[in-house]
Amino acid sequence: MWRGIAAASVLSCSAIGAQAFCQPLASDHGKPLPTLDKDPRDLQGMWQAPPSNRAQAAGYEDPTKAGEGPGKAPTGFGVADIDALPMKPEAAARSRRQLDLVIKGTPLMTWRVACRPSTPEALLGDDIGGYEIVQTPTQVLFLFETDNTYWRVDLDRDHPADLKPSYLGDSIGHWEGDVLVIDTIGYNGRGSLAQGTGSNGQLHTITRIWKASGGGELKFQTYFEDPANMTRPATLPEGSARLSPDHRIYEEHCTQGSSPENYEGMIFEDFTREEAFPYLSSK
């Protein structure tokens, strides 16, 4: 219930220092990997994100169960340091309002909560579901438990000229040393990386993924441009996942057991209830 409410509302910026913004990477990815890792470019395996990623994943917690008192955002839900993000005034105002609504227990309905696919960045940071990476010389696939959906990154082509906007956008990748650099455009504007982003089709992300800790850890960081909402590019906090060879892939489907009654109290503002749940009025 209330899955991904925060995806469109709040992002914890506690891990974001102001210096992190506008820098393509503020991480240790340049450090040499231990020799334990036979092939740092082989990302294949089962991965699970630690709970600390929740801030970036934008949370799955039910805010009604994790409150910290009046006027404060719930634990783990993420309190955005809105002033630290290079937001345009109107985007910042919207984010503050979204946060207020979350605290009041009446968050805005988002497309993600309405069972539409999440953005790749939100899926990577999801600390509830794991994922498997499958790799060929020309493709890297992320098979996510969440949404039972996939992210396909092609290594052998450019973005097409006739791009049709989509929830996960169009992703192409290349290697810079042992870092997989993924360039994504063509978002349909319905997903979110953080508050104030993704409400338009101008989002452009560059996600860098690399192995660390001798191959036992996957790290990633997303640099993004969103000229409609941001005054300049920014970088999301670094996320990570642990190699979990024994992890069993579970199919998580939003539509399974989802019912509009579960979303009572949420506010429909960007789209209608009927658009969110068309079967309520379909034949």
Place this chain on the structure above:
Amino acid sequence: MKKPFRTCLRSEPAAPVKRVTAAACILAWLAVALPARAAEAPDLGGVWVVTSYAHEIKMVDGGTPPLLPAAASLYAKRKASLAKGDVSYDAVASRCAPAGMPRIMTIPYAFQIVQTPRRLAFLFEWNRLYRRVDLDGPSRAADDLQFTGRSSGHWDQDSLVIVTGQIDETFLDDAGMPHSPELKVTEHLRLRPDATLENRMRFEDPKTFRAPWETIVTYRKVPAGTRLGENICLDRLKTSPAIEKDHYLTYR
């Protein structure tokens, strides 16, 4: 096969003869470590779509599958509802729920196969779902019943044999053919000389069928360079059915 492992792990000075031995044992290790026939396995990769669509699944000879009475009665009731335009019994048609196995393999939308020696992934355009098959041992899917079940596969000559069990409450077709949790689906996927992909599916479910039976679904390869789209059922349910029966005709 234990001896090559022990020899391989021994640290000894390199010498010409020993280098040959080392090479031999590396090959022996690879033979054990990699799935059989992985190197020469047919390449099923590409974007595929069914060559035809039928909302009712039939046996190879065109007959109706041998449903037990209770299942036949339920199937008849669902077909009667469908005939009246009432799809409320079908979560796929009414709410865009996952089609699951085996229905996801028969719907008229393209899918991409991505193949490695250890894994096969079906990436579906419809609702952007996927199905994964372990080729290097038992399924690593969770033990619970799941819409795509738990699939493991191996190569038999030029056919990829995929066995799937633990399938959640899905339908076998778009008309609502039922099955029980005991359903076991065995697929034999092979490339035909005419470059189509054949999927011979065998169904065993003693709680639903009087006897095992088979059907064949064929797929054609969509021209190279075709990008798999994103067809989100809920985004268009207001204006088109969840499963658009002629959609397979829209591909080049």
